[in-house]
Amino acid sequence: MTVHRYETDELDPFRRGEAIGHAFAGEIIANIEGYRELFRAVRVDEAGLPALGETALAHIDRWAPDLGAELHGSAKGAGIPLWQIGMLNARTEILATVKAIGEGECSTSVILPEDGPPRTIQTWDWHDVSNENTLVVRYPTRDGRTVRYFTEFGILGKIGLNDAGIGVHFNILNHASDGEGIGVPVHAVARAVLDGASTLAEAVAIAQSADVSASTVLTIVSYADGKADAAQVELSSGGHATLQAPEDGFLLHTNHFLDRRLAAGELSPTESSTFPRLEHLQARRALLAAIDPVDRVAGLLVHQADGAPICCHPDPALSFENRWQSLITIALDLERSRLEFHEGGPCTVRRESWQVF
Structure with a gap:
């Protein structure tokens, strides 16, 4: 695994997210595909992922608007649908819907x-x-x-x-x-x-x-x-x-x-x-x-x-x-x-x- 570094002085959350999304679009898309593969393996209904992602993003928008703005920017910068960035951030919550409990962890x-x-x-x-x-x-x-x-x-x-x-x-x-x-x-x-x-x-x-x-x-x-x-x-x-x-x-x-x-x-x-x-x-x-x-x-x-x-x-x-x-x-x-x-x-x-x- 390689840990990449990103430093910015951007104060606006949307523009910061857009820049991160643009800089790392390939990595974000790869992570989306990786989680979709994991969700299939643990029998999450793939047809329901867009709704789950949209719901997660709506919760973030209400609870922490600046973080929601950053995610909207990330989706735009990476050129992906909003539901996919919501799905990524709700990966733990989506796994919980099927009681997928891992043996490993921190x-x-x-x-x-x-x-x-x-x-x-x-x-x-x-x-x-x-x-x-x-x-x-x-x-x-x-x-x-x-x-x-x-x-x-x-x-x-x-x-x-x-x-x-x-x-x-x-x-x-x-x-x-x-x-x-x-x-x-x-x-x-x-x-x-x-x-x-x-x-x-x-x-x-x-x-x-x-x-x-x-x-x-x-x-x-x-x-x-x-x-x-x-x-x-x-x-x-x-x-x-x-x-x-x-x-x-x-x-x-x-x-x-x-x-x-x-x-x-x-x-x-x-x-x-x-x-x-x-x-x-x-x-x-x-x-x-x-x-x-x-x-x-x-x-x-x-x-x-x-x-x-x-x-x-x-x-x-x-x-x-x-x-x-x-x-x-x-x-x-x-x-x-x-x-x-x-x-x-x-x-x-x-x-x-x-x-x-």
Whole structure:
């Protein structure tokens, strides 16, 4: 996988989206075709995709008009129908309509030291053949923030930070109530936090305001006046919950609910890797607390053979919709407002492969 870079000073969301769509039209179209193939494999009714995409875009237009304007611009720049850009951004919500639950997915660690910025890191796991190229973007908001984020082509956001000291890590969850229609896409929620929040309280409020139809957890970190803080906002159709940072300052998350009320509707099977992955993260806290993010990666070096695929490799014997791979290893540097990442899973990280954006 190659992570492409795009930096702009464009303040107008439509023009910014149009420029991104024009610059990366081929990659966006390839991502659309990849997701249509995935939807066919998990038996999403392809005839219904235009309506689902249009509904998702309408929700974004109402809930976050600037983000909606950016998507309208992206569609124009890439020369694609609006419903297709809506479909891309609702890929999680569309998968939820058929209860498509993946065995792979992300593992996130945040450590809050007594002094200094949060020490964060996560893997992003997804289907190994669906994302040959991804994107990091830097742009200014109309309110004067500078945002940097990582995402898939054509999708509003995923993992990122702003220069007001707010950052977001992102893990998919699965709740029994999910999949009834299409709500505000969770990827739009992650991006809206970065665009709109200057404090942890503002970030939580933005996330909690979204009426979603698929589940996710945003691990939101903040750093202001030398003080690190964080909270985990679990979102689902069955309700939202905010988990405050514990006294020991360790916030870990994989792909199941930690809030007791929401956990009652947990859809991930008990044999899922999400549960042992969390246990392995808990056992490796000392490694995950390293100041240097490259040293922090050692806390993620757990494979299936070790009992949990935190560092996930695809099984070539499986069909592509059942194959998973750790595609990026990424950390947030809130002190210097930058993303740090490696193109690949933790076991291939080398100091010379670690990139800064």
